[in-house]
Amino acid sequence: MSSSTSTLRLYEWNSGATLAPLILPVRHGEKPEQAAHRYLSEMAKNSGLVELFASQIPQLPMTGFSLLEESLWEPRVLMIANLPYDYSLYSPRIKGFMNVFSKAQERCFILPINANLGLTCEETKELFNLIANNFPFMVAMGGDDVDPALYKAINSHCRKISPSRDQFEASLIRSFVEQEKGFLLGVCRGSQIASVALGYELIQDLPHHVGASVPHENDWHSIEIKSTSHNILKSITPTTNKLLVNSIHHQSVVYREGGILEMAAQADDGVTEATELRNGHGLLLQFHPELMNNDLGAEILLQALTQGKRVLG
Template sequence: MSSWSMAAVRLVEWHVKNANAPLILPVRSTESPEQAADRYLRNLSQNSGLMELFQGTTPYFETVKFKELSTRPGASDQRVLMQANRPGDYTSGSERVDQFRFYFERLGQKNYLLLINPTLGLSIREEREVFDQVYEKFGIYAGLGGDDVDPMLMKQENFHSVNTNTERDLAEIKLIRHFIQRGQKEKDSFKKSFYIGVCRASQLASVALGYKLIQDIPFQVGGQVAHKDDWHAVKLLPTTHNILKGTGGTDLVVNSLHHQSVIYKPGGFLELAALSPDGIVEATEFKNGRGALFQFHPELMKNSLGFHILSKVIQAKERTGAGQCAHLF
């Protein structure tokens, strides 16, 4: 049974001025949406770790309206929930949010943006309800690019990792794990779910699944391939679900905006889907077909390849839910 009918917390659209998409706000049954927004911002202002992202100033959101999520049958399957991870994501100046929204709208999806650590001020039980509803109310959970992942999460010393934020990463990892776990264990075979992670989110999701990272490619691997602010070739590899198959042959040219990457290990939850000429992992896919992680930024390519890759993500999402997989967790 869905947790929705018994939930003490629901997800509400929070439309704010100048945002590229409606924010998703958890609201207790005992709160109005206005009270929930105040509770979130109050707890954010008291969280010193997260306030570092906002340079010590609590963000101001000019509310346009609150709106209940539609309960129309099938509506959840066509929703994309993007995960904000820095203040600029809330503004119309966020190119990556705007480009994701542009492409996904062309592909028939409705876009939303999840607050940074959306469960601030909620209990552990309420947090679990929020996580369950994210899974139940959205077909795609999309992690964005951004800052480096905190190496503490991999039990590593910091080696050239910059702009890290432990509070943000821990909050995001908890939801990523829950979303992936529900997709892996879900017995309701009709439920479509897909996780897409780009750049930082590719790395963060990999860490959530037990993988480690190369923290600085130029120093630890070398400069054979320019991975920072450049374009380079990648070779596609066969996978169980071949999500990227048909995007343009086995050799693609992609953008590159990173200095870290995933260290792949066989036997885990992920399959190698693409490598750069120097052996850096450029894409992986979930063995259960419910996710894909890209080191490059398809949303920022602004060409037919970027659009084609995201259309493959939508096609892969539509194929999910047609059977059960072995338990991972």
Template sequence: MTRSRPLIGVTLDSEAAIPDGSGYSRFPWYALRCNYMDAIADAGGLPVALPHRADLAAAMLARLDGLVITGGAFDLDPVLYGAGRRHDSVTLKAGRTQAELALAQGAIASGLPVLGICGGQQLLAVALGGTLVQHIPDEVAAPLAHEQPNPRDQAGHEVDILPGTLLARVTGATRIAVNSAHHQAVRDPGRAAICAVAPDGVAEAIEYPGHPFCLGVQWHPEFAISLADRHIFSALIEASGSR
């Protein structure tokens, strides 16, 4: 490790300009909840925000020791995973997706440790050749409330962690309570493998076997509602610091 704290790139959300001045800015702006950065720093990493510049993805990755792809209230374009139609509930942020795909694909190819959170897990699945369920209520029989009504810093449901997986080794658990804020899910993980599932069968975590550390979780471990959530960030920092 060349630095006392491994440098962890964190992707940002983005919002369009609001010309009438009723929002944060009259010009386009980036956004990120503080707890993403705090979770990385508390685990021993040095977080740094990454702009939505797909053309700079390789240059950014060359400076980083690890990568976190964050969540957000938007979806991937179904065209990216070969779907013939787009569900009415799907909303897009094309510039963000293009940048995050470039980062994810570069991290996967180079062996850079990467953690995908919520929508970041779905993006990892697509980057690895997978497909998505576009709207859980339309495709899953008797689904859980994956868009939980209670606050995000509380648990919404439990997930079962598959034995022998990276996630099982990292968390030391077979079942954990998680917070849930998504209407889509991984259908086919592509070259990845599903490593946790909800009681209704929805995929809750994926990992890429053979990669030093490539993990996606459908929940939000940055809220640290369980010890397992803290272990996930600690494992990312450990993998990033050992490169």
């Protein structure tokens, strides 16, 4: 959408209360302080988000606003918030991502949960376009289970779902992938919700449906790397097909051949551990490289950055 017809601008909200600046959509004629108040006020009216935040809506200082310069070429990473501690200085996963990305000279930002609160449908579409135009690298992070209604299933084993959050995140990811202007990294829940957004289903509980031969919920285990069109994951360790990764999940993606995703890694029990977008614009991981605290975790994140720059020219 051209600047002459746009109704939104993106602002950085660097209040000092979060590990990275929040990205705030601001209407023309609206001050960023007003937009921030609108966002928090609408959050307080959303029963699902109030429940997610245990009735403690974020108290963020109304300071530190600056217009985000329109540019696709500045190195930027946008992390999609989905849990309350993403609005704090204490998120281990955001720290883990930033430790690697900041050293690679990437500027890191956080997109608030349901960043479109108070916006119309048309403004939400414009927000998605602005994100695709200004952020060449987006991270869908780990977190709670995905609402099974998004893949037309009955909830049998899902925990702590938040339908409005999940619908927003899935719509954003779908738009981002379809525009093919950036690279998507999905981690754990991020891999799951990205896959659901792209038409896949989930196994709702691995111990129940698959068994416990591989410790997925809170342990480490080996995965087997598969060849893909772009070999994003495989190129990290070309001399071996096995990697040892951490595991903090009880659900996984139901992979199918011939779709937009290619299988990039599996556990010994057949559970999907990684997929790659067939066009090279995304890497979806069931494990958490940002929490591995070793060279392999950092190398995987840097490889995703490298692949992003490669496909964007």
